[in-house]
Amino acid sequence: MAALTRVSGSVGLISLLNPPVNALSAAVRQGIVDTVRRAVSDPQVKSVVICGQNGVFCGGADIKEFGGHMSGPPLVPIFNTIEAADKPVVAAIEGSALGGGLELALACHYRITQSKARLGLPEVSLGLLPAAGGTQRLPRLIGVPAALDLITTGRHLTGAEALKLGIVDQVTDQNTVEAAVKFALSIVGQSLESRRISTLPCPCPADIDAFFEGVMQRVKKSAHGAIAPVACVQAVQAAATLPFTQGMQREQELMATLFGSGQARALQYCFFSQRVVSKWSSPSGSRWDTSKPKPVTKVGVIGLGTMGRGITVALALAGLSVVAVETQQQQMMAAQHAVSGMLERTARRRGVSLVGDQIRYSVELEAVADVELVIEAVFEDMALKEKLFKQLSTLCKADTLLCSNTSSLDIDHLASQTHSPQLVVGMHFFAPAHVMKLLEVVYGPRSAPQAVATAMELGKRMGKVSVAVGNCSGFVGNRMLMPYVEEASFLVEEGASPEIVDRALEEFGFPMGVFRMSDLSGLDVGWKVRKARGLVEPGQMSRVRQGRRYSPLGDLLCEQGRFGQKTGRGWYLYDSAGSREAQPDPWLQSFLEEYRARQGLVSRRIDSQEVLERCLYALINEGFNILQEGIAAGPEDIDMIYVFGYGFPRHRGGPMFYASQVGLAQVLQRLEHYQQLHPDIPHLRPSSLLRRLVSSGSPRIQRWREIIRMPHSSL
Ligand SMILES: CCCCCC/C=C/CC(=O)SCCNC(=O)CCNC(=O)[C@H](O)C(C)(C)COP(=O)(O)OP(=O)(O)OC[C@H]1O[C@@H](n2cnc3c(N)ncnc32)[C@H](O)[C@@H]1OP(=O)(O)O
Numbered sequence: 260m261a262a263l264t265r266v267s268g269s270v271g272l273i274s275l276l277n278p279p280v281n282a283l284s285a286a287v288r289q290g291i292v293d294t295v296r297r298a299v300s301d302p303q304v305k306s307v308v309i310c311g312q313n314g315v316f317c318g319g320a321d322i323k324e325f326g327g328h329m330s331g332p333p334l335v336p337i338f339n340t341i342e343a344a345d346k347p348v349v350a351a352i353e354g355s356a357l358g359g360g361l362e363l364a365l366a367c368h369y370r371i372t373q374s375k376a377r378l379g380l381p382e383v384s385l386g387l388l389p390a391a392g393g394t395q396r397l398p399r400l401i402g403v404p405a406a407l408d409l410i411t412t413g414r415h416l417t418g419a420e421a422l423k424l425g426i427v428d429q430v431t432d433q434n435t436v437e438a439a440v441k442f443a444l445s446i447v448g449q450s451l452e453s454r455r456i457s458t459l460p461c462p463c464p465a466d467i468d469a470f471f472e473g474v475m476q477r478v479k480k481s482a483h484g485a486i487a488p489v490a491c492v493q494a495v496q497a498a499a500t501l502p503f504t505q506g507m508q509r510e511q512e513l514m515a516t517l518f519g520s521g522q523a524r525a526l527q528y529c530f531f532s533q534r535v536v537s538k539w540s541s542p543s544g545s546r547w548d549t550s551k552p553k554p555v556t557k558v559g560v561i562g563l564g565t566m567g568r569g570i571t572v573a574l575a576l577a578g579l580s581v582v583a584v585e586t587q588q589q590q591m592m593a594a595q596h597a598v599s600g601m602l603e604r605t606a607r608r609r610g611v612s613l614v615g616d617q618i619r620y621s622v623e624l625e626a627v628a629d630v631e632l633v634i635e636a637v638f639e640d641m642a643l644k645e646k647l648f649k650q651l652s653t654l655c656k657a658d659t660l661l662c663s664n665t666s667s668l669d670i671d672h673l674a675s676q677t678h679s680p681q682l683v684v685g686m687h688f689f690a691p692a693h694v695m696k697l698l699e700v701v702y703g704p705r706s707a708p709q710a711v712a713t714a715m716e717l718g719k720r721m722g723k724v725s726v727a728v729g730n731c732s733g734f735v736g737n738r739m740l741m742p743y744v745e746e747a748s749f750l751v752e753e754g755a756s757p758e759i760v761d762r763a764l765e766e767f768g769f770p771m772g773v774f775r776m777s778d779l780s781g782l783d784v785g786w787k788v789r790k791a792r793g794l795v796e797p798g799q800m801s802r803v804r805q806g807r808r809y810s811p812l813g814d815l816l817c818e819q820g821r822f823g824q825k826t827g828r829g830w831y832l833y834d835s836a837g838s839r840e841a842q843p844d845p846w847l848q849s850f851l852e853e854y855r856a857r858q859g860l861v862s863r864r865i866d867s868q869e870v871l872e873r874c875l876y877a878l879i880n881e882g883f884n885i886l887q888e889g890i891a892a893g894p895e896d897i898d899m900i901y902v903f904g905y906g907f908p909r910h911r912g913g914p915m916f917y918a919s920q921v922g923l924a925q926v927l928q929r930l931e932h933y934q935q936l937h938p939d940i941p942h943l944r945p946s947s948l949l950r951r952l953v954s955s956g957s958p959r960i961q962r963w964r965e966i967i968r969m970p971h972s973s974l
Pocket of ligand 1: 279280282318319320321322323334355357358359360377381382385387388389390391514515518531534535
């Protein structure tokens with residue numbers, strides 16, 4: 260798991276051998292212990308280089324080991340031994356040096372890196388902190404503010420950025436290991452005193468207490484209840500205020516509280532789930548590993564409203580040629596202007612340079628005749644989309660993939676308008692499309708495996724987490740959102756205020772509660788959908804529609820012109836149209852009182868437990884229905900959709916993982932309880948899959964797929 264060879268006469272070359280990322284498994288750690296001992300005691304070895312096999316230095320601790328019993332030598336003494344060695348040790352960083360991988364490099368006396376290598380301490384995104392000395396060595400090397408930024412965000416740096424910050428000593432575009440060996444030969448005999456980071460003083464800001472107080476406030480605010488970022492700050496504070504050995508003790512104590520936490524389990528589940536969803540499969544038997552994506556270089560985007568603009572930017576940033584079509588000249592010009600600005604801002608933020616002339620604008624649909632894939636992003640109007648798909652099917656090349664960005668309309672129906680329904684899939688982006696990481700790829704029963712594979716691959720090229728899902732109204736994300744949003748409105752009818760509902764959800768970890776989110780996206784959006792479904796009865800207050808409970812509150816607000824932030828009034832009051840500062844609205848309070856009185860509803864006190872249970876369990880219950888119907892292949896798919904598309908707190912793992920943490924029997928029992936109280940709300944009726952899982956002993960979430968696939972009686 261680690262090999263020692265002697266190269267260039269006197270350099271001991273230690274290679275980590277654990278593909279694909281040379282994670283520090285027990286065997287690798289033992290390998291490092293053995294090879295370092297041999298290299299240090301071999302009189303013919305004058306200096307040492309540590310590298311990783313296959314162009315990757317080290318992806319950090321082996322995350323797969325975290326769930327079980329940890330055995331093998333611990334990292335901290337290994338790294339201390341390396342640092343204390345009396346022969347120079349040089350890290351040769353290629354590919355990645357992340358987490359424990361970077362901590363290993365920090366224990367070495369010198370670091371040489373490939374310019375494109377990725378370096379970072381991403382432990383915080385796994386619910387942990389860099390507990391093999393990372394929180395103590397990095398601040399000593401680059402100063403407290405820069406170390407705090409890297410450790411609390413977990414962001415990756417390129418080799419070139421790492422050089423600027425002083426994390427590495429040299430960057431090369433040549434063979435990194437050869438450069439490191441050459442360097443190792445050149446430093447034999449030099450003093451190592453100043454190279455042992457643990458012995459360096461920690462460069463600190465002037466008023467250290469005030470500094471950490473400010474940092475802690477900012478970190479807590481953006482953590483939304485995640486505990487790891489807070490522990491990271493505490494650990495770095497220890498580096499700034501304590502000697503190294505005591506700082507290390509503090510690091511270990513903080514790590515101990517994080518390591519066994521539910522949040523760490525949830526975040527590590529997210530890490531693996533993100534990879535699971537890329538290995539998609541569909542009920543027709545098509546799969547990621549047997550379906551080859553079609554090469555795509557040129558994409559057409561039709562409709563340059565908010566979504567079309569964002570999609571155009573995302574495609575261009577991924578290096579694709581884009582033909583952007585908007586039928587009205589004036590709207591096209593406005594879109595062109597907006598896209599240029601978005602591209603410039605995003606490129607600046609990401610530190611990438613723009614490639615010119617990637618986007619061609621046109622008012623003619625024929626402009627997309629030679630593209631390999633079209634993404635339609637026109638209004639959510641089935642008649643308009645039908646017409647467009649018919650036209651595209653005639654004018655595009657016979658093998659062009661036709662994709663729709665619809666958020667809820669029937670993909671099969673759109674496919675049926677074309678000559679080649681197998682080439683039609685949904686590509687459902689989330690606003691703003693160049694920022695949000697989620698892409699729902701929607702397949703129908705006739706979609707070709709290659710069409711799904713191509714859309715998934717295109718999403719990946721755009722840096723998205725692509726999740727393949729089946730076709731149904733609202734697909735996965737919006738279908739589950741309906742009961743969640745409806746429950747929130749029912750709670751307000753029953754006595755809660757929008758503030759009470761939002762506070763409970765925000766304390767749970769959502770960046771915004773239902774009502775603040777609705778005000779941001781516009782109440783008219785849901786109004787339009789409800790109208791299309793025949794649910795809206797203007798001026799009417801009836802609370803039963805289409806045979807089930809309905810809340811007309813949202814419709815009544817829209818009828819008053821209260822569309823949310825854009826009109827300065829919605830569920831909240833804003834200083835002016837477009838302002839973001841939500842204030843409780845006394846008008847809304849009296850409106851609700853009057854509404855309840857007219858409905859004969861007696862307002863009652865609703866606590867945050869009820870808010871969370873009714874909103875979240877209704878959402879989760881719909882998730883179980885979706886799994887049962889095979890619309891999502893597994894709970895990981897749903898969880899990644901909610902984490903990346905709907906702001907579900909990542910440290911809760913996603914709704915299905917959260918349900919597994921709460922306990923499926925508990926979720927079932929509470930749903931049964933609420934269903935008894937509200938028999939007119941169908942989405943509180945427990946899903947039969949939930950019942951089946953509970954009667955199977957509530958297995959671990961990783962086993963749900965087996966149970967879902969098992970034949971069962973519907974009784
Ligand atoms: C109580 C004391 C305990 C002490 C514990 C000490 C703590 C140490 C802290 C750590 O080091 S935690 C780990 C920190 N490292 C990371 O977070 C890196 C995670 N990996 C990545 O970001 C990426 O994988 C990569 C390294 C940048 C490579 O990306 P790429 O896109 O090239 O490949 P992937 O598809 O992501 O990964 C390929 C394959 O490898 C698996 N994998 C990656 N990293 C790890 C890892 N650290 N441990 C175990 N497995 C890892 C990944 O799951 C993929 O597997 P698959 O089966 O092919 O899907």
